Amino acid sequence: MEAVYTHGIWMAETIQQRTRSQETFWLVVTHMGDPKAAFLLVFPFTYFISKRAGVAVLWLAAISEWLNLVFKWILFGERPFWWIGESRLFVNKQPNVHQFSSTCETGPGSPSGHAMVTAAVWWVVVSSVGSSLYSRTHSVVLSAAPYLLYVVIVVAVGISRIFxxxxxPHQVIAGSITGFILGVVLSRRVPEGRPLLFFISLSTGLLLSALMLHAGLQRLGIELSWSIALAKKWCSHAEWIRMDTAPFSSLARDCGALLGWGLAQYWKPGGWSLPWAPRALSLAISSMGLYHVNRLPLPVRPQGLFYSLFFVKFVLVPQIVMVLVPGLVHFFTHKKKKD
Known part of the structure; x- marks a missing residue:
């Protein structure tokens, strides 16, 4: 693996030097590829266009990120920003590379979660758009356009992570391929209309199985906090280390979102039926609501409190998108029509 890692460092150096003027673009792309963006941006945008596609995005985002966490605990995987210093292979010739505020993630590196979740989630979006275009136009060329966009998005997110x-690079490729497979398989098995007990069991099962895996690996003498220590050691700015990039934050987000989905379906089975204009209004209000929910500061100590509140934060996400905001919009627009 040493040769693979070394070539990866030189590739990152080449990409940084040749595309340095596009730094802002790559930083925006990597933020858009963040698994968090799948819940806070892609899910509401898709849901108000197609309910089934929207909940499929939520489903794929949660399951693919959970699996990514499990893979990382099993496969480990270095990250470039700490491996450069830890390997001690670049003492005589340091690579001319720079860190950024999004660089210092604390989990293991293999496979890439950004690439994996992006490939899974966006497959739902483009396949839905492609099918819709083909049913309306019967044009193979036109219906293939979204899939070309899919490739561009996945490649761009992968390059941004290397940048x-x-x-x-191999971690990005592994994540992209795995995410694509998950997108194809799981998009056909979306648990719509299931009872609340199913989602409670699913959320609890994913949480407990991950905790049991974590405890089992530790019992075998595998220290799973190794990546956090390396991230803190080699990150060029201590403030770039964030709790929401820790592995347990991903676990809390996924389990919270799935429970929130179940609660949303329980409160309002089938969701609200809205015309296009109220849907657009609901999307705008939901986006503002999720923006402020995401910005809510959480106490980082004790860690258990942080993860509990982080869990609650993502339980709220489906409630806001699927129940609260469209319900309020329906109430006021329906009342206005009556008047």
Missing amino acids: ILAHF
Whole structure:
């Protein structure tokens, strides 16, 4: 693996030097590829266009990120920003690379979570758009356009992760392929209309199985906090280390979102039926609501409190998008029509 890692570092250096003027673009792309963006941006945008596609995005985002966490605990995987210093292979010739505010993630690096979740979630979006275009136009060329966009999005997110030194190329490729497979398979098995007990069991099962895996690996003498220590050691700015990039934050987000989905379906089975204008209004209000929910500061100590509140924050996400905001919009627009 040493040769693979070394070539990855030189590739990152080449990408940084040749596309340095596009730094802002790559930083925006890597933020858009963040698994968090799948819940806070892609899910509401898709849901108000197609309910089934929207809940499929939520489903794929949660399951693919959970699996990514499990893979990382099993496969480990270095990250470029700490491997440069830890390997001690660049003492005589340091690579001319730079870190960024998004670089210092604390989990293991293999496979790339950004690439994996992006490939899974956006497959739902483009396949839905492609099918819709084909049913309306019967044009193979036109219906193929979204799939070309899919490739561009996945490749761009992968390059952005290499650019900021968060991942090696092979980790991005592994994440993209795995995410694509998950998108194809799981988009056909979306648990719509299931009872609340199903989602409670699913959320609890994913949480407990991950905790049991974590405890089992530790019992075998595998220290799973190794990546956090390396991230803190080699990150060029201590303030770039964030709790929401820790592995347990991903676990809390996924389990919270799935429970929130179940609660949303329980409160309002089938969701609200809205015309296009109220849907657009609901999307705008939901986006503002999720923006402020995401910005809510959480206490980082004790850690258990942080993860509990982080869990609650993402339980709220489906409630806001699927129940609260469209319900309020329906109430006021329906009342206005009556008047």
